[in-house]
Amino acid sequence: MDIYRKKQRWKQILLLAAILIGVGSLWYTNRLVNDIKETERQKVELWAEAIRILNSADFETELAFPFYVIERNTHIPVILTDSEGNILNHKNLDSLKVRDPSYLQRQLEHAKEENDSLVIDLGNNEYQYIFYRDSILLRKLIFFPYVQLGVIMLFILVSYIAFSVSRKAEQNEVWTGMSKETAHQLGTPISSLMGWMELLKESELNPETVREMQKDASRLEKIVDRFSKIGSKPTLVESDLNRILKGSLEYMKNRGSKHVEYLLDVPEAPIRAKINETLFEWVVENLCKNAVDAIQGKGKLLLHAVETDNNVIIDVEDSGKGIAKSRFRTIFKPGYTTKRRGWGLGLSLSKRIIEEYHHGKIFVLSSEPNKSTVIRIILKK
Template sequence: MEPYLKKRRWKILLVLVAIFIGAASFQYTNWLAKKIAEEEHKSVAMWAEATRRLTSPADDPDDNMSFLVNILESNTDIPIILTDSARNIITTSNIPFQEKRKAQTLQNELKKMEQEKMPIEIIVSEHETQLIYYRDSRILQNLKYFPLVQISIIGLFIMVAYFTFNSSRKAEQNQVWVGMSKETAHQLGTPISSLMAWVELLRTQNIDPNLIDEFEKDINRLEKITERFSKIGSKPELQIEDLRKTVVSTVTYLQSRTSQKVQFDMQFPDDKTYKSPHNPALLSWVIENLCKNAIDAMSNSGKIILRLSDNNGQIYLDIADTGKGIPKSQFKSIFEPGYTTKKRGWGLGLSLAKRIVENYHQGKIFIKQSEIGRGTTFRIILHKVDFFNKNFKI
């Protein structure tokens, strides 16, 4: 499916989710309003009856008591317990209980009500006082939590929308990189073929063979670069190789094409190998890219140290330089597409390096440490063969 169609489907889905949230919120608000209206109607009817009884001198006290109980029982939402002055329960309303545990349940509920609300006194006679204990109705509780629920749903919707559009943006960036890489590989193919033909012609001439060999090495290097670009966007083949061999091969090539003011120091144990499933061509490009960035940071004069170590199924490759360093605020942003401090270039080098290490090799790449004016150390973490085979598929 084309990225455009995927993006369009996500937009439609998000619009439908937004409509659903709005409709559900509207329906729930209407339900609450209807319930409140019903309760208000009951209250007004009770007030009317109470007013009639207060203005009627012929009312019997027993009849008034019956009317009070009727008011309490007609309540369908507010939990209420009516007691005498000694806190003996007379009647209850809207308190669910099991018949076997009725007494215990009501006593527990009474304690909760005492803590939440002050009871309302009812003077029945000169010698008798009753108390009404109550707490918030279900409708009031819904009204309290409704804004929080709405904010949570809206927040969740915003998060989903953000991650969706972020994924869509990354997918578009990936498509740009893939298209650009394959087009670059295609364009390099013709001049490389031509250069190879020129090398064969030069071999028939009276020219120093060493110069032709160096010329051929650079053409082979161009072929590797073309191969790297052609593999961007497709899953590369991982080979079980000694990472040390890949590092040495890359540094050896760079040394002969770098200023003599730049020193390469490879600090590897002599008696160890670092077998790891990796693609030598792509990983060599990552190492080369980090080294060239280090050379730029050192203004073509300084020292690059490459260290290999291992621990708990992982292999660590540290590449340190004596350059100008990187501020901590930029530790993450330097891996973003388009980030660059150079006057030339598109700022895709470290972004593609991260993609190669983390997406293709299931590893990690990050700045281990950096100090302004003293240098930077990048760390690449890859997996040993046994660990990789247990957790990933080649």
């Protein structure tokens, strides 16, 4: 299992743990709410019994306890009505609004929706009804787990964003430092090689051999230039993309497999966009090289470019083994490779160059096993 599968597995485990914690919190709070709700109903039943005793009391009835029960209810809103629905009494409602009949009526409707009424039998076919609402404490408790989970999720989101920004900044520093150091380390020996090449030109060696050596030395010099530009903010200049695509395809044709058919599909009129030629050429070569490596035996590599009103679209299509849909994003992550000796940096660098330096997009457009894979680049004009 590669590092990105492990990372994905850990994300799934953490997500499952978060869901279990959330469900557990909601279940426990709901159980607690039901217990408190039952306790409040028992208190209202006791309150109803106290009302019944007071209404049916005679001179010998002890009234201290009923009055005590009624007075002790300080947090459960209750409304007492007759059999015709007229409000006779109320308790624990907003003291500033109780003079408004519409307010009392609204509270009565809410009470009917929240809880079943209690019937007080006064005898002689006379009845009164008690309607009650959940206490403020109970209502707060019902919403508490949602508020709690919301705060936790907000904290996790902010922490994740902060961590991602910090990690990205750290990765940028690593990329920049690595690129500068690579350019520095290669620069000196390549300068020496270029000097030796000048001496070889004056020797009796085969001129064709010297020219090929000169090409490879120039190639190394271009690689150093690419790394140096990765380590600094590159300058974007309006360039002819047709020329760059053609040059990259010609390079792959001379260096790549002879069993691959190299095709270019671009309009006759030059497609122009603001790019850094050195870095963009590197991206195209990376994509072409990966495409050729993916082709087993005979196949084709097609570079297709078209422009719209606002964008330039470049597709790199090959007839190789394809990419699993689950890996469409993973292939652009640092270190991911399917090659035995690959470093897994080519596509990651390509993504960085296109998205961070050119403010464009690069992604796998489509892929069918052993048939076709298309990687698309979108640049702003």
